[in-house]
Amino acid sequence: MKRFLHLVIFLIVVLPLCAIPVYGDVKPGTDVKSMKELINLAKDLSCEQVLISGDNNVAALVDVNSLAHLSWKKNKGKVDFTSKVLPAVCSIKGIAFFALNCQTSDYALSVMNGVYQEDYIKPFDFIIAQSELLGVQEKNGFYADKYQIAASWNMEHIQDTEKEQLYISKAGAERILDKALEFKMTHFQSGEDVVLAVWSDYPEIGLKDIYHKTLDSLKNDRTMAIFIDGLGWHLLENYCAVNNLDLAEMKYLPTRSVYPSKTKYAYYTLGTGEYLPEDSPGQIYPDKAFLNGVIIEEEKCYYTSPTAVLLNVDENDNGTIDDEIFDSAMKYIQDEKKLFILVHFHSVDDMNHEYGPYSQESMNQLKVIFDYTQKLIDTFVGRVIIFSDHGAHSYLNQGGTHGSVKAEDIVGVVKYVEKD
Ligand SMILES: [Zn+2]
Ligand SMILES: [Zn+2]
Incomplete structure (x- = not known):
């Protein structure tokens, strides 16, 4: 009985801690529990790059093929990555999240002005554009970009508080954008709505x-x-x-x-x-x-x-x-x-x-x-x-x-x- 209880406690407490959230061009709420799951997810969604971030917000951006050279080690409810093959920046203690760069995302944000497309932003691209590139490392022919992930997300170039803008939600609703537009790592959101488009000077x-x-x-x-x-x-x-x-x-x-x-x-x-x-x-x-x-x-x-x-x-x-x-x-x-x-x-x-x-x-x-x-x-x-x-x-x-x-x-x- 005691052993069973231990097992239950282990399942409830430890396993979820080892599930690492995946952000970028994936469905909100995605997580992975092993390297195999991460590699399969990247393959299913045709993703080329993965950003691996530690809990200090320092991250390595590598080609998806590099994942095969990393080992996934559970350590006191956390996950550490180590590799003898890849550049040093890829050995990360306490993985906080991954972000996948895929060909498309169902949650990309369309920014329109009148009849024109001003921007079309995939969540992964938004993360990279607002984070700071600290350097590039190379080892054994493998490259890794070192990034400092942004501490907050700047929406100023999308949400214009001076102008009336319309947004289109994932559920198809059209509303005036009167609440703050927020970036949620896999999608954009205003109030309760997942936002897919922000439209200035929209057709009447x-x-x-x-x-x-x-x-x-x-x-x-x-x-x-x-x-x-x-x-x-x-x-x-x-x-x-x-x-x-x-x-x-x-x-x-x-x-x-x-x-x-x-x-x-x-x-x-x-x-x-x-x-x-x-x-x-x-x-x-x-x-x-x-x-x-x-x-x-x-x-x-x-x-x-x-x-x-x-x-x-x-x-x-x-x-x-x-x-x-x-x-x-x-x-x-x-x-x-x-x-x-x-x-x-x-x-x-x-x-x-x-x-x-x-x-x-x-x-x-x-x-x-x-x-x-x-x-x-x-x-x-x-x-x-x-x-x-x-x-x-x-x-x-x-x-x-x-x-x-x-x-x-x-x-x-x-x-x-x-x-x-
Ligand atoms: Zn038609
Ligand atoms: Zn058609």
């Missing part, structure tokens, strides 16, 4: 506003909504640049998409004025004002609606459904009984994914969609609102992707077409 129009604008418009007149999937502000800027067009003359305004900047989330907000709930989402375009209308979609639609949803297939097998969607829309807009028409074009987003958002393919496809849009506007009698759900960014030269809080993903477009 959000996707919720587009829903309300559509509803208001419909209460006054027949309304056609043209939804161009994946048309980010930056894509439109690029389109204007390559085609010698004046962006201002295009009369588009930037919008704040939602986080995650994906169709599923954005479409829900565009179609309800609400953020997608975790439990059972409702229907899109639920207001009875939309009832006498039609939503013209591809083969499937993310959501159901009390309004008719017309699905289309690639009848002519040319690799896109947008030509069929355009034909359907042309038919419906001539039916004057339909008060609301939503036309959802997908091909620009498809090209963004396949070839990258600034590729010739995306630009050509956007031209096709703008031509369709112009024909629809010319034929339609009523008000027209054009909008996108999100943008896209290039991904490792393998096409593009979206979903992040980067400006390229999260700044969309809207245009209210005034017809004479």
